[in-house]
Amino acid sequence: MSRQTFKQVRVIDPQSSTDQSCDLHVHNQNIVGVNDASFAVDQEHSGEGLWLIPAAVDFGYRGDLRSLSAIGAELGAAARGGSAHLVMEPAGTSVIDDAAEVRDLKARAKHHDGARLHVIGAVSSNLQHRSLAAMSTLREAGCIAVGDGGQSIDDTNLLIRMLQYAQSLDLTVFLTPLDSRLANGCVHAGRVSTRLGLNGIPSSAETMGLARIIESVRATSARVHVMRLSTAEGVELVRNARREGLPITADVAIHHLYLTENDIGPFDARFHVQPPLRTLSDRDALLAGVVDGTIDVICSQHTPLGRDARLAPFAVTDPGIAGAQTLMPLVLQLVLDGRLPLDRAIDATSTQPATICKLNHATSLKPDDKATFCLIDPNDDGQIDSEHWHSLGHNSPFSDWVFRARVVSTWFKGRQIA
Amino acid sequence: MSVKQVCKQGQLKHLLTMEGLKRPTLEQVFATADELSSAFSSGQCPPLLSGRTIINLFFEPSTRTRNSFELAAKRLSADILNVDLASSSTSKGESLLDTLWTLQAMHCDMFIVRHPESGAAHFIARHVDQGVAVLNAGDGRHAHPTQALLDLYTIRHHKPDFGGLRVVVVGDILHSRVARSLIHGLNIMNVGDLRLVAPPTLLPEQVEDLGAEVYHDLDKGLADADVVYMLRLQKERMVGAHLPDRHEYYKHFGLTSARLKLAKADAIVMHPGPMNRGVEIESSVADGPQSVILEQVGNGVSVRMAVMANILSGTTS
Numbered sequence: 001m002s003r004q005t006f007k008q009v010r011v012i013d014p015q016s017s018t019d020q021s022c023d024l025h026v027h028n029q030n031i032v033g034v035n036d037a038s039f040a041v042d043q044e045h046s047g048e049g050l051w052l053i054p055a056a057v058d059f060g061y062r063g064d065l066r067s068l069s070a071i072g073a074e075l076g077a078a079a080r081g082g083s084a085h086l087v088m089e090p091a092g093t094s095v096i097d098d099a100a101e102v103r104d105l106k107a108r109a110k111h112h113d114g115a116r117l118h119v120i121g122a123v124s125s126n127l128q129h130r131s132l133a134a135m136s137t138l139r140e141a142g143c144i145a146v147g148d149g150g151q152s153i154d155d156t157n158l159l160i161r162m163l164q165y166a167q168s169l170d171l172t173v174f175l176t177p178l179d180s181r182l183a184n185g186c187v188h189a190g191r192v193s194t195r196l197g198l199n200g201i202p203s204s205a206e207t208m209g210l211a212r213i214i215e216s217v218r219a220t221s222a223r224v225h226v227m228r229l230s231t232a233e234g235v236e237l238v239r240n241a242r243r244e245g246l247p248i249t250a251d252v253a254i255h256h257l258y259l260t261e262n263d264i265g266p267f268d269a270r271f272h273v274q275p276p277l278r279t280l281s282d283r284d285a286l287l288a289g290v291v292d293g294t295i296d297v298i299c300s301q302h303t304p305l306g307r308d309a310r311l312a313p314f315a316v317t318d319p320g321i322a323g324a325q326t327l328m329p330l331v332l333q334l335v336l337d338g339r340l341p342l343d344r345a346i347d348a349t350s351t352q353p354a355t356i357c358k359l360n361h362a363t364s365l366k367p368d369d370k371a372t373f374c375l376i377d378p379n380d381d382g383q384i385d386s387e388h389w390h391s392l393g394h395n396s397p398f399s400d401w402v403f404r405a406r407v408v409s410t411w412f413k414g415r416q417i418a
Numbered sequence: 419m420s421v422k423q424v425c426k427q428g429q430l431k432h433l434l435t436m437e438g439l440k441r442p443t444l445e446q447v448f449a450t451a452d453e454l455s456s457a458f459s460s461g462q463c464p465p466l467l468s469g470r471t472i473i474n475l476f477f478e479p480s481t482r483t484r485n486s487f488e489l490a491a492k493r494l495s496a497d498i499l500n501v502d503l504a505s506s507s508t509s510k511g512e513s514l515l516d517t518l519w520t521l522q523a524m525h526c527d528m529f530i531v532r533h534p535e536s537g538a539a540h541f542i543a544r545h546v547d548q549g550v551a552v553l554n555a556g557d558g559r560h561a562h563p564t565q566a567l568l569d570l571y572t573i574r575h576h577k578p579d580f581g582g583l584r585v586v587v588v589g590d591i592l593h594s595r596v597a598r599s600l601i602h603g604l605n606i607m608n609v610g611d612l613r614l615v616a617p618p619t620l621l622p623e624q625v626e627d628l629g630a631e632v633y634h635d636l637d638k639g640l641a642d643a644d645v646v647y648m649l650r651l652q653k654e655r656m657v658g659a660h661l662p663d664r665h666e667y668y669k670h671f672g673l674t675s676a677r678l679k680l681a682k683a684d685a686i687v688m689h690p691g692p693m694n695r696g697v698e699i700e701s702s703v704a705d706g707p708q709s710v711i712l713e714q715v716g717n718g719v720s721v722r723m724a725v726m727a728n729i730l731s732g733t734t735s
Contacts, residue, residue: 194622197536197559267537313535
């Protein structure tokens with residue numbers, strides 16, 4: 001029997017409109033109360049100067065199934081970044097279209113501490129986008145949704161059939177807003193692509209793909225989650241679609257709220273991401289979209305890469321940032337800078353992603369809720385030193401940043417996972 | 419991550435791009451090229467690079483540029499090794515670095531690199547040992563700085579007052595590293611008026627931001643030009659999504675002797691070579707009195723000698 005008290009901690013729970021400094025008591029898996037002098041405690045944790053907030057649910061993990069012996073490191077990185085749940089997407093060679101594979105993945109992940117792994121299955125078999133994947137079987141095997149694996153479904157007829165089929169199974173479809181014919185590039189088509197002589201991906205690659213998705217949702221009423229918005233125009237399309245009442249949700253990668261094409265400098269491949277970093281005004285529009293709720297979710301799109309993936313000229317390198325461990329430090333930096341309200345930050349990293357994936361996840365911190373939360377030091381001003389960097393991927397432009405907010409610990413059902 | 423091509427004292431360590439260079443650095447190259455060119459003409463070229471090893475590392479086919487570098491190195495008494503990797507499958511990073519390190523182990527002082535990927539020269543410069551110089555001989559669509567230097571050197575010879583010049587660059591700007599480097603170079607020299615003439619399908623996004631005015635009509639663009647710079651149109655671009663065919667291109671963007679009359683009477687005509695006669699330029703113009711195209715080729719050797727000498731004189735052998 002474990003009875004724990006987090007002493008004098010600032011508990012922030014937008015869902016129950018709680019923001020108070022108190023002693024929070026946990027018994028086994030559950031929060032049992034606050035400021036109860038009669039609570040018999042086994043273990044006390046000092047929470048002085050710390051925030052206690054709902055733990056995050058991080059979307060967009062792109063793992064390599066061939067090297068999944070490493071999955072423990074990535075689940076650890078996510079927990080260190082404030083997440084209790086890490087959602088894996090199909091991508092590249094990791095197609096996730098097979099029920100046995102899903103079961104195996106989930107079983108292997110269970111052996112590790114750190115965040116809990118959830119899996120999105122492929123929407124098409126072998127992610128070829130030629131025929132439907134066995135979505136029902138994937139759901140039974142534990143997939144929480146289906147997705148296009150970062151590759152747009154160019155055949156509109158097939159897209160509509162997929163949405164209809166997924167809808168009949170009550171599955172949300174995670175789609176990439178992209179017109180692949182316009183996406184033959186590695187940076188935003190603009191000033192930087194011109195200067196560096198790199199193939200650009202125009203903003204219209206996103207909006208054309210997105211417009212097609214929106215029309216398909218209008219035609220089917222299927223529930224769609226749009227992955228990784230990157231343009232101001234894309235935010236506006238989603239805003240209008242939602243105003244109309246279409247069942248569309250959207251996310252943005254945290255690096256798109258910080259970085260722009262200008263950060264690429266002379267070919268710095270740490271900034272090679274997909275979708276590409278765009279302009280300052282895109283970045284500002286994305287943040288405005290998060291603030292007003294057009295963009296439901298902020299995620300890290302955690303993409304750990306081996307060292308070799310970056311040992312090449314810019315365009316030939318693999319895109320992606322190993323971002324799980326810097327998710328909450330970066331999100332909370334926006335809060336501390338006064339650019340994002342704290343309740344929206346928690347909503348966008350915990351409540352909304354949990355709702356979209358229908359996770360049985362405690363996103364509030366009332367008595368009887370599960371004790372799943374993280375402790376944050378909002379006055380840290382420190383770096384993540386390399387020995388505490390959990391991910392096997394070192395491809396991060398943030399790894400040497402000084403963060404004001406640090407994740408002190410992350411808890412899942414009363415158990416410390418980071 | 420970023421590599422500095424000029425050290426604090428203003429000494430050139432690498433030459434990767436024209437972007438960011440200062441005018442005195444360019445003037446220094448031109449002055450050295452003048453000296454070396456006249457020394458060579460008088461049969462007394464100094465063995466400035468004797469005992470130095472230079473490697474021509476070419477991942478893309480090239481005869482002209484490679485020959486020009488080779489000759490430049492030999493005239494300065496360097497040891498030069500030509501490594502032609504265009505036909506091999508060495509285009510991915512890991513093997514690129516393996517190639518580099520293997521050659522570096524043979525103690526070389528400078529790599530002259532041509533590669534089909536933009537940014538390859540920067541990438542290589544990041545990974546060579548300290549003291550080994552990298553000279554970009556063309557990377558993807560990004561940069562071809564020695565071409566820009568020899569172009570500026572040639573213009574300077576005929577029309578030294580850059581501030582009063584109208585320069586017109588015509589053709590496939592989108593895919594051209596020559597154009598990008600030339601635009602930077604002309605702006606470093608404070609050129610009076612720089613015009614780019616191309617169909618919209620062969621212009622990159624927001625190219626005006628590099629410091630140039632865009633025209634889609636060659637006749638308008640050519641008006642009162644002092645320098646007309648024609649770019650090569652690659653065969654694979656002649657038909658497809660960029661252009662309907664080469665005849666239509668020639669009709670609108672080919673430099674004919676009739677069109678050249680729209681420029682100033684003493685305008686010079688330039689081309690980086692190799693030319694497509696009858697596609698971007700009429701033979702009578704290419705071989706005519708206003709053409710300085712062969713002079714560009716000759717100047718290429720002098721300017722490359724100057725760049726090598728300037729970079730390697732800053733290091734010890």
